Amino acid sequence: MGNMDSAELMTPVDVIVVGSGIAGLFLAHRCASAGLKVALVTKKAISTSSTNWAQGGIAGVLNPNDSGALATHVTDTIASGAGLCNEEVVHSVVAEAADRIRDLEKHGVRFDKGEDGEYDKAREGGHSDRRILHSKDATGAEIERALTKRAKDEMDSDFSINENWMAIDLILREYGNPSAGICGIWCLSPAGNVHTLPARAIVLATGGAGHLHRATTNPAIATGDGVGMAYRAGADIKDMEFIQFHPTSLAISDTKPFLITEAMRGHGAILMTKSNYSDWKITDEGANPENFSYMKDYSPLGSLGTRDIVARATDTELKRSGDRNVILVTEHLDATDLRHHFPMIANHLSSHGISLGPDPIPVVPAAHYMVGGIAVDEIGRALVNGVKMSGLYAIGEVACTGLHGANRLASNSLLET
Ligand SMILES: Cc1cc2nc3c(=O)[nH]c(=O)nc-3n(C[C@H](O)[C@H](O)[C@H](O)COP(=O)(O)OP(=O)(O)OC[C@H]3O[C@@H](n4cnc5c(N)ncnc54)[C@H](O)[C@@H]3O)c2cc1C
Numbered sequence: 001m002g003n004m005d006s007a008e009l010m011t012p013v014d015v016i017v018v019g020s021g022i023a024g025l026f027l028a029h030r031c032a033s034a035g036l037k038v039a040l041v042t043k044k045a046i047s048t049s050s051t052n053w054a055q056g057g058i059a060g061v062l063n064p065n066d067s068g069a070l071a072t073h074v075t076d077t078i079a080s081g082a083g084l085c086n087e088e089v090v091h092s093v094v095a096e097a098a099d100r101i102r103d104l105e106k107h108g109v110r111f112d113k114g115e116d117g118e119y120d121k122a123r124e125g126g127h128s129d130r131r132i133l134h135s136k137d138a139t140g141a142e143i144e145r146a147l148t149k150r151a152k153d154e155m156d157s158d159f160s161i162n163e164n165w166m167a168i169d170l171i172l173r174e175y176g177n178p179s180a181g182i183c184g185i186w187c188l189s190p191a192g193n194v195h196t197l198p199a200r201a202i203v204l205a206t207g208g209a210g211h212l213h214r215a216t217t218n219p220a221i222a223t224g225d226g227v228g229m230a231y232r233a234g235a236d237i238k239d240m241e242f243i244q245f246h247p248t249s250l251a252i253s254d255t256k257p258f259l260i261t262e263a264m265r266g267h268g269a270i271l272m273t274k275s276n277y278s279d280w281k282i283t284d285e286g287a288n289p290e291n292f293s294y295m296k297d298y299s300p301l302g303s304l305g306t307r308d309i310v311a312r313a314t315d316t317e318l319k320r321s322g323d324r325n326v327i328l329v330t331e332h333l334d335a336t337d338l339r340h341h342f343p344m345i346a347n348h349l350s351s352h353g354i355s356l357g358p359d360p361i362p363v364v365p366a367a368h369y370m371v372g373g374i375a376v377d378e379i380g381r382a383l384v385n386g387v388k389m390s391g392l393y394a395i396g397e398v399a400c401t402g403l404h405g406a407n408r409l410a411s412n413s414l415l416e417t
Pocket of ligand 1: 018019020021022023024041042043044046047048049050051052053054055056057058059139140165166167168205206207208217218219221222225226259368369395396397398410411412413414415417
């Protein structure tokens with residue numbers, strides 16, 4: 001880590017929060033409400049985040065007394081994590097889900113409800129039950145909208161939001177001694193000057209690292225900055241070998257990454273190879289498309305297997321066939337109903353000449369979620385050689401809490417943050 005002697009000194013704060021996705025915004029607001037002096041630092045416009053792109057929703061059991069439903073959420077999370085989850089963390093996150101979802105609603109987030117006033121719960125891969133709250137197919141944008149508004153409403157002399165400011169490194173309290181902790185950050189102003197921002201606590205909420213991969217579903221901000229800064233400062237980094245690949249990223253060359261949410265498979269869409277699709281098309285009308293999907297050979301849940309299994313199966317099939325993509329089939333489903341549930345995706349596909357419902361959708365796996373990250377304890381404190389590192393915290397996708405084990409269960413990320 002360099003020693004940036006010429007950096008301009010800024011007024012010290014109690015807490016620096018780096019990042020303005022769900023994790024950063026939620027925490028910054030909490031700290032400001034508790035009377036702390038907070039500086040939120042975010043490298044692009046406030047809403048530029050993976051959170052803003054999240055589609056499917058947030059998983060959670062809303063009745064804290066429904067022990068059966070809580071138990072299956074725990075079991076599904078552990079099964080998806082391939083046995084490597086920290087079970088204590090899983091139990092605590094699942095148990096707290098109802099309260100945290102209500103917190104989001106108090107911040108103004110609106111989840112879809114049916115005509116009966118009950119939540120319209122969706123299902124995604126690896127879930128044995130319908131437990132995903134959503135806001136059509138743009139849940140993250142709804143969360144980001146509400147949290148951004150709330151944060152901007154609360155801005156004052158003790159709560160600053162610094163857009164287009166990029167954190168570049170953590171400042172060690174004692175040069176060369178990570179165990180002495182962190183006392184601030186160096187950051188780059190929009191004008192390109194380095195500034196020193198001192199603080200009692202620094203919270204990294206910088207999201208994932210999808211752009212380390214050629215094909216990703218992530219926005220351009222996902223470049224692993226938080227892990228890089230923490231690593232350079234000597235913090236423990238964990239499980240970076242676990243990168244989740246999402247099976248259904250839209251496969252149209254030369255376009256920006258675009259995800260087709262797993263909720264569409266929860267709604268009945270089926271994955272097929274091109275050859276599966278041809279076989280299905282020449283059979284009698286009404287033949288069950290699931291019987292033609294390669295996924296029946298890989299998972300008892302078929303196209304709704306967990307992401308690791310579906311992505312690996314798809315990769316195997318693509319290597320075997322030499323095809324560039326597989327196909328997500330929706331033509332056996334009611335097109336009007338599909339467009340009602342997935343309006344954002346329908347519009348996006350339509351801009352590429354694909355009609356949701358009648359047309360096959362070309363998809364491939366793409367890097368989606370950083371399962372590992374900065375090792376933290378149960379309250380988000382970063383560790384150095386397994387011991388608390390004073391002054392440094394990590395939350396959201398950049399943190400490795402052990403909730404996800406080797407593979408995150410769909411819609412458990414927004415919940416964790
Ligand atoms: C297309 C897509 C769909 C998804 N769908 C779902 C879903 O349905 N359900 C679910 O649970 N999860 C979903 N996920 C995952 C989920 O959205 C993310 O894991 C979660 O939103 C991460 O939140 P975060 O606050 O940790 O990070 P982010 O929302 O990514 O925010 C990171 C912030 O840090 C800032 N930042 C980064 N580096 C720096 C730096 N050096 N200096 C200053 N600021 C910096 C960024 O600009 C950004 O504001 C999806 C992800 C994607 C990409």
